[in-house]
Amino acid sequence: MVDSSLPTPMSHTEVTLMGEESADKENNHHRLTMMQAFMASALKKWGYAPQVYELLKEPLRTLTVRIPIKLDSGVTKTFTGFCVQHSDATGPGIGGVKFHPEVTEKDVQAQAIWTSLQAGVLDIPYGGASGAIVCNPKELSFREFEALSRGYIRALISFIGPKKEFIAPEAVPNTQIMAWMLDESSKVKTNESPGFVRGELLGLGGSFGREAAVGIGITIAAKSGAKRVKLPLEKAGAIIHGFGNVGTYVAKTLNAAGAKIVGISDGHGALYDPDGLDVEDLMDRRDSFGMVTNLFKKSISKNELLAEDCDIIVDSSRSPYVRTARDVEPIQADIYIEVGMEKISAEASARLHQRGTCVIPGLWTSAAGPALSYLKGIQNNQGYAWTEEEVKNKLEEKLKEALTSMVDIAHSHRVTMHEAAHMIGIQKLVNASRLRGWI
Numbered sequence: 001m002v003d004s005s006l007p008t009p010m011s012h013t014e015v016t017l018m019g020e021e022s023a024d025k026e027n028n029h030h031r032l033t034m035m036q037a038f039m040a041s042a043l044k045k046w047g048y049a050p051q052v053y054e055l056l057k058e059p060l061r062t063l064t065v066r067i068p069i070k071l072d073s074g075v076t077k078t079f080t081g082f083c084v085q086h087s088d089a090t091g092p093g094i095g096g097v098k099f100h101p102e103v104t105e106k107d108v109q110a111q112a113i114w115t116s117l118q119a120g121v122l123d124i125p126y127g128g129a130s131g132a133i134v135c136n137p138k139e140l141s142f143r144e145f146e147a148l149s150r151g152y153i154r155a156l157i158s159f160i161g162p163k164k165e166f167i168a169p170e171a172v173p174n175t176q177i178m179a180w181m182l183d184e185s186s187k188v189k190t191n192e193s194p195g196f197v198r199g200e201l202l203g204l205g206g207s208f209g210r211e212a213a214v215g216i217g218i219t220i221a222a223k224s225g226a227k228r229v230k231l232p233l234e235k236a237g238a239i240i241h242g243f244g245n246v247g248t249y250v251a252k253t254l255n256a257a258g259a260k261i262v263g264i265s266d267g268h269g270a271l272y273d274p275d276g277l278d279v280e281d282l283m284d285r286r287d288s289f290g291m292v293t294n295l296f297k298k299s300i301s302k303n304e305l306l307a308e309d310c311d312i313i314v315d316s317s318r319s320p321y322v323r324t325a326r327d328v329e330p331i332q333a334d335i336y337i338e339v340g341m342e343k344i345s346a347e348a349s350a351r352l353h354q355r356g357t358c359v360i361p362g363l364w365t366s367a368a369g370p371a372l373s374y375l376k377g378i379q380n381n382q383g384y385a386w387t388e389e390e391v392k393n394k395l396e397e398k399l400k401e402a403l404t405s406m407v408d409i410a411h412s413h414r415v416t417m418h419e420a421a422h423m424i425g426i427q428k429l430v431n432a433s434r435l436r437g438w439i
Contacts, residue, residue: 031110034342039113041346042422043430045413052430052439056116059086059109065155067133069147079135079148083156086112086128089432090119093129094373097152097177101136108132114341117425118367122402124374131156149177150184157188213395214246215253217368218337220399221360222254222312225335228358231311234258237274239310239333241265241302242317243282244290246339250314251279259312263305268294270305306330315343325351338362338418349418363421364399364406371398 036057043053063083070076082105085093095115098108108130116128133152137145153160226233236259240247243264251261261279263272268291271277286292293299306313306322307330315322316339322328325347336352337360338344344352344359352359375394379385386394402424410420433439 031341032106032113035110035113038342038346038422039117039426042419042426045415045419045423046427046430048430049439052433055433055439056087056113056426056429059084059112060088061085061159062105062109063156063159064105065152067148067151067155069144069151071144072141079133079151081131081133081152081155082108083131083159084108084112084129085159086116086130087429087433088127089429089436089438090116090127091125092127094119094126094370095129095131096369097131097133097181099133099135099137099148099177101134103132103134111341114363115370116429117363117422118370120425120428121364121406121421122367122371122374122398123405123428124370124398126370126374145177146180149180153181153184154188157185160185213368213372214339214366215249216392216395217365217399218250218314218339219253219257220396220403221337221365222257222259222314222335224403225312225337225358225360229334229356231334236260236311236335237262237276237309238312238314239263239265239272239305239308241305241313241315242339243292244316244318247314247316248279248283250316250339254312254314255279262310263308264293265302265305265317266291266293269299270302271296271299272305272308274309307332311335312337315339317343322348324348328352328355328357331357334358335360337365339365341366344418346416346418349416353416359417361406361418361421363418363425364402367402368395368399371395374398 065081066078067081068078111130112128119126238254238259240251243266260276271293282292310333312335313333314337322344328348328351335358340362349359406420410417
């Protein structure tokens with residue numbers, strides 16, 4: 001029997017029906033609350049007792065550090081950093097380090113919970129963790145960025161390591177940052193395994209295939225979705241919301257798989273051409289801020305792009321477009337692929353599911369990074385490096401296994417893929433916590 005005393009999942013509408021600018025700030029502030037609501041919903045579907053939610057609703061530990069560095073001007077500036085470890089029931093934590101001027105402690109806590117669920121979806125022996133430094137990378141010189149990266153490691157060195165927490169890149173990796181962190185950790189802990197920094201340069205022990213990992217995951221999702229809706233991928237038209245680092249990789253990999261990219265969006269606006277866009281040309285023409293749509297007179301708004309005719313929508317944007325069930329009405333796509341943390345609400349996902357649209361949740365599509373870190377850990381332990389092709393094959397195998405489990409749960413429990421992903425992720429955490437005697 002489902003325990004009714006668990007918290008009722010928060011309506012996404014409460015958070016998102018507001019102006020775009022205020023909505024982004026409010027979503028950032030309430031991200032932790034939303035993750036807790038998703039956990040509560042998944043626990044209810046399994047029928048777990050309230051004490052399970054009490055254990056998992058917040059991270060085991062949250063650390064705040066202050067990092068002083070001397071700027072190029074000679075002035076010393078102190079930055080704030082966060083390190084959050086949600087759960088180590090299934091193993092040491094793994095998570096990214098984000099550099100952003102508006103990142104908050106609750107934001108990092110939500111990301112750590114998200115990573116815990118991802119590890120559960122993948123069935124890998126890691127817990128969830130996350131880190132961040134409050135800064136504007138665009139305002140830092142190369143030397144200042146290096147000093148800040150090294151300072152973060154020095155401040156947290158007692159709390160991270162192979163038995164506590166692995167540091168992995170946030171989203172698409174900046175391998176130079178990872179290399180600085182690796183070097184600093186080796187100076188402070190000379191006997192420490194370098195493998196706890198996941199994503200460093202290939203010449204320093206990094207794994208092949210990382211930059212393509214996100215694209216591989218999306219391509220698998222697109223092929224799976226196309227098969228479910230009986231759509232030949234070679235004839236499909238795809239729209240990429242968010243033509244940034246992740247979006248460009250996705251566009252290239254879908255292009256290579258035979259799909260036609262008919263629309264893209266960035267921070268300025270959107271482009272749409274039913275005959276297809278030249279992805280390579282658009283990438284070459286991006287300005288120093290990564291924008292390209294502002295160069296075209298025929299650009300349209302991002303909301304207009306959402307309603308354009310296409311077969312596949314990939315949402316790799318920073319700000320969510322489909323916040324509520326009402327937002328899905330103009331969507332014509334047969335496949336909706338979420339990239340990143342909770343871009344689409346549970347209500348919107350359910351509405352698309354009712355309409356026959358195949359929704360692939362971000363909890364799975366974004367798991368390529370943790371999966372690759374897991375594969376890198378195996379190589380470190382063995383002292384043997386696989387070829388790029390071997391890494392890609394093993395990555396695809398791991399992601400396909402997780403996708404199959406997600407589809408099976410969705411069918412057997414008659415839930416959406418979005419709900420199935422959260423159910424799998426939380427079940428792994430609960431089982432490990434129970435075996436340890438925590439609940």
